[in-house]
Amino acid sequence: MSTIKSEPSAAAARGGGGLSPRKRRRVILGVQYAIVIGVIGLIAATVDWPTIREHFLDVDAARQMLPTLFTVALKNTVIYTLSAYVIGFLLGLLLALMRMSSAAPYRWAALVYVEIFRGLPALLVLMLIGFGIPIAFQGLQFPGDVYGKVAIGLGLVAAAYMAETFRAGLQAVPRGQMEAARSLGMSHSRAMVSVVIPQALRLVIPPLTNELILLFKDSSLVSALGITAATIELTKLGSDAAINSADATPFVVAGLTYLIITVPLGFVVRRLEARQTRGR
Amino acid sequence: MIRVLAQSAVEIRNLHKSFGHLEVLKGIDFSVDTGQVVCVIGPSGSGKSTLLRCVNLLEQPTAGQVIVEGVELTHPDVDIDAARRRVGMVFQQFNLFPHMTALQNVMIAQQRVLKRGRAEAERIARENLDKVGVGNKAGSYPAQLSGGQQQRVAIARALAMSPALMLFDEPTSALDPELVGDVLTVMRKLAEEGMTMLVVTHEMAFARDVADRVVFMDGGVIVEDGPAEQVIGSPKHERTKTFLRRVLDPTHHEI
Numbered sequence: 001m002s003t004i005k006s007e008p009s010a011a012a013a014r015g016g017g018g019l020s021p022r023k024r025r026r027v028i029l030g031v032q033y034a035i036v037i038g039v040i041g042l043i044a045a046t047v048d049w050p051t052i053r054e055h056f057l058d059v060d061a062a063r064q065m066l067p068t069l070f071t072v073a074l075k076n077t078v079i080y081t082l083s084a085y086v087i088g089f090l091l092g093l094l095l096a097l098m099r100m101s102s103a104a105p106y107r108w109a110a111l112v113y114v115e116i117f118r119g120l121p122a123l124l125v126l127m128l129i130g131f132g133i134p135i136a137f138q139g140l141q142f143p144g145d146v147y148g149k150v151a152i153g154l155g156l157v158a159a160a161y162m163a164e165t166f167r168a169g170l171q172a173v174p175r176g177q178m179e180a181a182r183s184l185g186m187s188h189s190r191a192m193v194s195v196v197i198p199q200a201l202r203l204v205i206p207p208l209t210n211e212l213i214l215l216f217k218d219s220s221l222v223s224a225l226g227i228t229a230a231t232i233e234l235t236k237l238g239s240d241a242a243i244n245s246a247d248a249t250p251f252v253v254a255g256l257t258y259l260i261i262t263v264p265l266g267f268v269v270r271r272l273e274a275r276q277t278r279g280r
Numbered sequence: 281m282i283r284v285l286a287q288s289a290v291e292i293r294n295l296h297k298s299f300g301h302l303e304v305l306k307g308i309d310f311s312v313d314t315g316q317v318v319c320v321i322g323p324s325g326s327g328k329s330t331l332l333r334c335v336n337l338l339e340q341p342t343a344g345q346v347i348v349e350g351v352e353l354t355h356p357d358v359d360i361d362a363a364r365r366r367v368g369m370v371f372q373q374f375n376l377f378p379h380m381t382a383l384q385n386v387m388i389a390q391q392r393v394l395k396r397g398r399a400e401a402e403r404i405a406r407e408n409l410d411k412v413g414v415g416n417k418a419g420s421y422p423a424q425l426s427g428g429q430q431q432r433v434a435i436a437r438a439l440a441m442s443p444a445l446m447l448f449d450e451p452t453s454a455l456d457p458e459l460v461g462d463v464l465t466v467m468r469k470l471a472e473e474g475m476t477m478l479v480v481t482h483e484m485a486f487a488r489d490v491a492d493r494v495v496f497m498d499g500g501v502i503v504e505d506g507p508a509e510q511v512i513g514s515p516k517h518e519r520t521k522t523f524l525r526r527v528l529d530p531t532h533h534e535i
Contacts, residue, residue: 183367184438
């Protein structure tokens with residue numbers, strides 16, 4: 001269209017006056033870079049680096065957390081997360097199957113469950129299990145005490161979310177799969193177990209891995225139950241250490257420790273999602 | 281089990297099927313004798329697929345009786361899972377299980393339904409895969425196979441259950457034209473071996489050459505039912521003639 005020799009016609013194509021779209025894009029891009037450089041310059045000039053280093057990146061304060069950080073806090077965080085995840089997974093799958101049951105009471109029960117536990121804050125449920133149940137049923141012991149309370153409290157909430165994920169997965173398996181299985185003489189439940197559920201699980205692996213990340217972070221709510229040195233998890237360890245050393249470094253250390261787990265998991269989720277869009 | 285005196289492989293009496301207010305089958309009576317190959321033809325929406333799906337009760341008939349191998353499938357107390365074992369079905373969209381290899385697809389129902397041991401199920405699976413010409417694809421997943429190969433695995437999967445009757449629901453309609461022949465060849469071989477077959481199809485050449493009988497359906501009723509050469513070669517009814525003209529000579533009909 002516009003060549004160097006025929007400049008008048010190029011100007012006409014632009015609709016007269018102003019920059020060409022190409023030049024306008026270049027200007028906009030230039031402005032965006034200028035803003036980024038400006039912000040970085042402003043931060044570098046105004047921030048008090050020695051103070052930052054002293055309060056957020058204090059190596060001594062970090063070192064004091066060291067063996068416990070991994071041997072107790074991270075270990076407990078992982079235990080809380082996985083135990084709640086297992087309960088959420090099994091209960092969620094059961095609820096999803098109930099949601100799709102041909103018996104109305106099951107459908108209703110599952111729906112009510114999901115609506116309640118999806119609508120309540122996880123902290124409230126945790127306290128209800130941790131404090132409310134022991135008050136109501138005197139002498140009742142949870143298996144593993146705090147571990148049991150956390151697994152159930154967080155698991156109940158996770159189940160509500162996972163139930164919806166499972167249901168989406170089960171409904172995404174084409175109807176023809178069930179029909180083919182039934183036409184081979186499989187009963188409905190046999191067809192679900194051998195044909196439909198395995199395919200649904202593959203479909204929901206990415207969202208379920210996301211749920212694992214969410215649970216990993218929600219395990220910080222455990223500190224509300226008043227945990228001991230033996231059952232401490234990352235956030236509580238961070239805040240205790242921060243109080244002791246009167247500085248913010250332990251928060252940063254605890255935060256980085258979460259990221260050690262969550263960032264690779266996030267990477268796995270992206271890989272799985274990419275494979276699913278490519279495959280099949 | 282409820283047995284009815286019968287010589288036919290399939291007997292259908294006064295079959296009705298409605299979806300809501302839409303009546304798709306308006307009283308079908310017909311039967312398929314053991315060893316017979318019957319092709320059902322007709323325009324889309326004529327109810328031919330619904331009829332086929334009623335034969336193994338993938339669709340629950342609104343009224344009427346379906347009797348397969350002397351067992352009334354429409355009886356309320358029938359063990360439908362047991363009855364379906366005797367009826368193989370091949371779908372337009374293949375419906376292979378995508379999370380299993382071809383071999384596993386053919387083995388799973390043998391193991392879980394017929395309770396055959398692993399070794400026996402594998403032997404029978406390989407026999408049937410060889411029979412339909414995809415024995416060398418036993419380890420492949422459905423996504424790695426062409427449509428024609430997938431459909432042949434699906435046929436092997438049904439055959440491995442030793443069915444007395446095979447239902448084919450437009451088995452070649454989802455295939456690329458050059459792959460249709462592979463599947464039809466397998467079906468012709470089955471017919472020659474004496475398998476009882478009920479085939480919904482648009483392949484007129486197959487119907488003419490292989491079928492003992494051709495049934496023409498339109499508007500939820502059987503319009504014409506007779507030997508293949510008669511129904512396709514010299515149809516009696518005007519509706520059959522119009523349909524065949526459109527199918528056999530699609531570029532020259534009046535709109």
